Amino acid sequence: MKTYKNKKGSEIPDSAVNQADDKPAARGILITIILLISILGVIYFIFFKDYFMSLFPAD
Incomplete structure (x- = not known):
């Protein structure tokens, strides 16, 4: 899985980084x-x- 690091000026919320499986x-x-x-x-x-039952009649 590719991990994206914080770039200058853009922040990733913790909930997006630490998502559950x-x-x-x-x-x-x-x-x-x-x-x-x-x-x-x-x-x-x-x-x-x-x-x-009609498909297999009992004789």
């Missing part, structure tokens, strides 16, 4: 997306169960 937030977003897709898949299967 964004990897945990990115991991949380990925987990949330996977969880939501799984939940929506289960809900879809519950409401369209008759359709899935």
Whole structure:
């Protein structure tokens, strides 16, 4: 990661220099997306169960 030093006449706020790592937030977003897709898949299967059962009739 490139570190920029203060140039004469320009100041960088401490909050911009000492930012937290964004990897945990990115991991949380990925987990949330996977969880939501799984939940929506289960809900879809519950409401369209008759359709899935008609694909494989029990004789």
